[in-house]
Amino acid sequence: LPCQFVAYYNHKLHDNNDILFQVQKDEQDLFESFIKRNSYICGSYDKEDGFIRLKVEIETVGSRLGACPNRIFYLALPPSVYCTVTTNIQKICTCKSANAWTRVILEKPFGKDTQSSFELAKHLAGLFNEDQLYRIDHYLGKEMVQNLMVLRFANRIFAPSWNREHISSVTISFKEPIGTYGRGGYFDEYGIVRDVMQNHVLQMLCLVAMEKPISLQAEDIRDEKVRVLKCIAPISADEMVLGQYVGNLDSHIEEHRISYVDDPKVAKDSITPTYALAVCRINNDRWDGVPFFLRCGKALNERKAEVRIQYREVPCDIFPAGQVKRNELVIRVQPNEAVYAKLITKQPGMGFDITETELDLTYHERYKDIHLPDAYERLLLEVFCGSQINFVRSDELEQAWRIFTPCLHDIEKNRRKPVLYKFGSRGPAEADELMRQNGFVFTGTYKWKPFSSR
Template sequence: MARERSMSGTIPSMEEHSGNAALTDNTIIVVLGASGDLAKKKTFPALFGLYKAGYLPRGVRIVGYARTKMDKDEYHKRQVSYIKIKDDDTKAQEQLKEFTDASTYVAGSYEDGAAFDELTKHLEEIEETYKGGQVNRVFYFALPPSVFIPVSKNLKEHCYAKDGDNRIIVEKPFGKDLQSCRELISSIRQYWHEDETYRIDHYLGKEMVKNLLVLRFANIALSSAWDKNSISNVQITFKEPFGTEGRGGYFDEFGIIRDILQNHLLQVLTIIAMERPVSFAAEDIRDEKVRVLRAISPIEKKDTLLGQYVGANGKPGYRDDDSVPPQSNCPTFAATTLYINNPRWEGVPFILKAGKALNEAKVEVRIQYKDVTQGIFKDISRDELVVRIQPKESIYLKLNMKTPGLQMRAFPTEMDLTYQRRFEATNIPEAYESLIRDVMRGDHSNFVREDELDHAWKIFTPILHWIEGKDGQRPTPVSYPYGSRGPKELEKFVADRGYKRTTAEYNWPISQVSNL
């Protein structure tokens, strides 16, 4: 395979600041939960994408492990079921054959130490084929949280490579509240050091989220107006156009806040709000993110809007899902307001919004600036900087310009950087590809540190306990129709927190790139 080239340009490579050595040879990646949806939909396609691009260690082997008993052919069929290759791409077809040839499977329990001994025997058989040097083992937890602790224990006691690097990749959710998170962290810490642990929040691997550091700190024109003196409010929005669709049992246990706000959107907020780190070193970046979280007070009830979708447009409501309890009050939509109590952001509302069964698929950051000084301009639209995280990655700055012609009249338009148009020939990697590559490089920058988790849960736990009725008063979410923009109360909610909708008719022309 081709070897990975080092980064160039004026931005220092994060490899220079990695806490662990990069894995270049003699590495086995063990995917635990290999028979599940996460593995086949995300993990294996990401591993193949890296393999195809030459970004995995030389001679890498992939070992699947799960309870399900299946032969090699069934395993490979599941492994490639979500990998997309064009029929006429013979090179990719050959690479896929190489990838599956380098992949094997072991069935076993997650709680039984003897089963992990069998896994170790299989790993050692592979490692006997390596020609000298240390052997490295990377364990990917594509697993439900209920087995994180026994798997962590059994891997350390039965599968730990004593003469090489060992790393675990742990998927969210990291607990359900502050107490359960602390218990989970404490239990895993008994067996695995923090520098061996990579906690994935896949939003940190998304191209536009990673771009926020450059956007903020490499552009003096933006960074000089990045504070309470210029910015009125910040909205971070997640919208899905579908409901639970048979996954209601899982969703009802966790809800939209745990699923989206407490992790994905809060991570985006920390990057928007953090101070400039002294370097790209993982701990320098994560230290600044933690300082932001420490400055945020727990969310208050009055700063929260909860919703639950009902049937409309031929689609069923949340409670119509057979996997959902018929009287469930679980929110499928939530808007919460966070305030950062530091000199840069004091008084600026950060509004996090997420919902299912809405009118479109979209994740974006919208930074709205304050009104211009009144006088020669009246009723003029506010400037806005919008970062579209997905789909159709883009950044646009909404400004007021003179209407062409003889009249002196301002109207809102935009300076538009749409990635599909500006970087037409560039392939944007999937988030999981980016993060697994970071694990191979030993770079913790885009992974969640344990104190980040602790402070994040402190912010959200009180509101979660209120929603669950643990203080004796359980709120009832307002209803909103399937396929709508969300609860009708949302417009007043954001307006009360400083957001002003553009008065003039304005639509960002995203349709121009719809068929690129």
């Protein structure tokens, strides 16, 4: 593939700038070949002269190729400069030839609420066609998130029970063991709901809850996502638990002793949440009455992202009270990618006791010699190929903000204080209580173990 990478930034490179790559020993030659294809332009985001130099660099590449090159612009920028940068790109740096295309990759956040997102979408629509815009949510590139559609629509055993008659609740979790120290300036402006729940977690909900698309074409899949989003009522602030981590002074790990507000870029009286649990309700025939628990947080006890589908209790249970636990289907997104189902079986032996176990597909055991690509590897390749299956369309974004904007404005207007929780804990106990009140059953001490720890 004859491609060239041109970096554009508003600071100069220095000789002591390190190249931050982890290179495998057998990939050193590929890495050196890649580095040779890179060049660098220093320029301002809001002045045209830098973009003119960028245009000259791109045209120099084109002259070597003997054609106007296709162009992908990947914007990993502060949201405050999106409008000026995209305006300059469209005005100066795009190829006007009908034989070449321009694609623009945009990183979140795509606004802070319905109004700001609408204004950004309107601005972009005035510059580019929708098929040129790739709003990236890297969770859509993760192996197990992509597997959700296959599990649902390629396995008949799930179809009859994937509804309110059999499923009691769905919990979608995103947990990180690290805090926000060092990026507090950005995080304090947005908070955990805007940073994670409104995008990563909601996208996973769409894949769990949407109807079967008529094909695997990008527009058919995204149409179904929009349809299910339109069925979701705006989340009520009364059905949310918000938390903010404080330092755990009993910890021997220095990072765990740091509170969120200890970041020098965060105000000491900040009420920005670093943890959130929300109850989401889908008003359609399939999911009416089934709570979807959206849960995400920083500085928690583990790194984990998963979808947990809890089934209803067995009717007319003939076994001793309390022995039969609820079945669960768990799709483990990270780490240790896996799909496992919690089942009740007979305890081996002469007696007739029952026990809880699982049917387990752990990816690193079943597919030992297969490389699972990084999410960005997969998504950037899809941009090269022109596939928008795993990118967010403008009307998806509109519906996502419709769901979250009212509760965000309510929380901010009333300056609702988050519940404090210790760094390294499970988060606020109030979150577990809200889940119990809405029908989730914590089924005891059983916990799935990856093969590596068995």
